[in-house]
Amino acid sequence: MASQQADRGRVGGLRRAVDGTAAEWFGLAVRLGLAVVWGWAGLAKVSDPAEAAQAVRAYEILPESLVKPVGWGLPFLELALALLLALGLGTRIVAVVSAVLLLVFIAGISSAWTRGISIDCGCFGGGGAVDESQTKYLQEILRDSGFLLLSAWLVYRPRTRLSMDAWLAA
Amino acid sequence: MSEKNREGKRNARDKMKEARAAEEAKARRNKKLAVGGVVAVVIAAAVVVGVVVQNQRSKPETPTAAPAGTVGDKNLVIPVGAANAPSTLTVYEDPRCPACGSFERTFSPTVDQLEDAGKIVVNYHIVSFIDRSLGGSGSKYGANALGCAQDAGHFRDYHDVLYRNQPEETEDSFGSKQTLIDLAKQVPGLDTPEFQACVNDNEFGGWVSAVQQDFDKSSYKSTPTVLLNGEAVYPKKGDEQISPENLVKWVDAANQGKELGTPGSNGQSPAPSSTAAESNNPPSP
Known part of the structure; x- marks a missing residue:
């Protein structure tokens, strides 16, 4: 009896933590953090179109005809996600797109790793072939997994402070 | 009040409540749809605009202007030596690449x-990808300056001077156009107003990008890549290590x-009489 009550209390506490005001402020931090990540990643890939294309080509996954469209379009997709996250507009959909994109990146890096090719992921600019001793596949995957957790949180709890979503719902 | 009447009233109230709830749900759904639509439009527009803008910004794979005397179907290659020499040495080098510097200082004599x-013609592909990973512009500006030197007929000498004065890979001295012009003073006849303007205006920037894009599409992944008549000889030809003697x-x-x-x-200028390796000039502070 007593333990049941304690359980209920704990569940209530958890629910308050996940749904309460504090969680909405936490959500704001997650949302802005992810916006900074996408903004930084996108901007770093914009300046040199040939470099962006080569970063994609180096994965040796896409056919040559898709290398340039992907290399050129991807940074702007990332910038669009950054903008939408910063505004807090359609947070859950944007978080889903973020998560899918990060899963694609993790799959691409894992694929390069297992095929034994030596590349920089080109996640934040750069990219292309590097010396075998300079590959950082594990760090790159762990980093993207961290960003994936941020996205997953926003899919789970898309309601955040200072968002256009909240303003539209009011 | 009869039972019937009371029930009827409650029914009406419930119905009104239900109708209002349904309306609110519908409004929420519409709002969600609208937000989803806006998100889709923003993402699609960004990607389309991005591809179009980057397509316009990117430099063509076939350069509009190339240094005089360059060869190949897109004029991306700088040849040194007799065009009718029986053997061809193909060299891919980045001005900032330390391994290229050490190759050059050992092998250039x-x-x-x-x-x-008249034994070989060397086909130089001056690539410029180190700027991508380390930042800066020393690869690109250095490659452009080499194009300017080729245009002026002094490629070989200037090329040797650059590699003898190569900075540490992480130091971007060649990113300074003034440094590139100062180094040209070591090549008699090169330091002209035309050469200076060519370096300062990054005149062959489009050509430099085209050479790099050609390298991007090649199967070669590092520099220096050195081929003798199409066969890789650096760092080894088969089981044999490259050395000046072995190359000869x-x-x-x-x-x-x-x-x-x-x-x-x-x-x-003529080749040195000895095959002794050149020493690296200490980079000026």
């Missing part, structure tokens, strides 16, 4: 001699029974 003897041996073997080429001076 030998390579110069092989050129002047390999070239002579490939040239056996073939007529040597007729090298012109091409405005270059």
Whole structure:
């Protein structure tokens, strides 16, 4: 009896933590953090179109005809996600797109790793072939997994402070 | 009040409540749809605009202007030595690449001699990808300056000077156009107003990008990539390590029974008489 009550209390506490005001402020931090990540990643890939294309080509996954469209379009997709996250507009959909994109990146890096090719992921600019001793596949995957957790949180709890979503719902 | 009447009232109230709830749900759904639509439009527009803008910004794979004397179907290659030499040495180098610097300082006296003897023509591909990973512009500006030197007929000498004065890979000295112009003073006749303008205006920037894009699409992944008649010889040819002596041996073997080429001076200074490796000039502070 007593333990049941304690359980209920704990569940209530958890629910308050996940749904309460504090969680909405936490959500704001997650949302802005992810916006900074996408903004930084996108901007770093914009300046040199040939470099962006080569970063994609180096994965040796896409056919040559898709290398340039992907290399050129991807940074702007990332910038669009950054903008939408910063505004807090359609947070859950944007978080889903973020998560899918990060899963694609993790799959691409894992694929390069297992095929034994030596590349920089080109996640934040750069990219292309590097010396075998300079590959950082594990760090790159762990980093993207961290960003994936941020996205997953926003899919789970898309309601955040200072968002256009909240303003539209009011 | 009869039972019936009361029930009827409650029914009406419930219905109104239900109707209002349904309306609110519908409004929420519409709002969600609208937000989803806006998100889709923003993402699609960004990607389309991005592809169009980057397509316009990217430099063509076939350069609009190339240094005089460059060869190949897109004029991306700088040839040094007799065009009719029996053997071809193909060299891919980045001005900032330390391994290229050490290759050049060890091999350039030998390579110069092989050129002047009409034994080889060297096809230089001056690539510029180190700027991508380390930041800066020393690869690109250095490659452009080499294009300017080629245009002025002093490629070989300026190329040797650059590699003898190569900074640490992480130091971007070649990103300074003034440094590139100052180094040209070591090549008699190169430091002209035309050369300075060519370096300062990054005149062959489009050509430099085209050479790099060609390298991007090639199967070669690092520099220096050195091929003798199409076969990789750096760092090894088969099981044999490359050395000045071995390079001469390999070239002579490939040239056996073939007529040597007729090298012109091409405005270059003659090869040194010794094959001794050159020392690196300490980079000026």
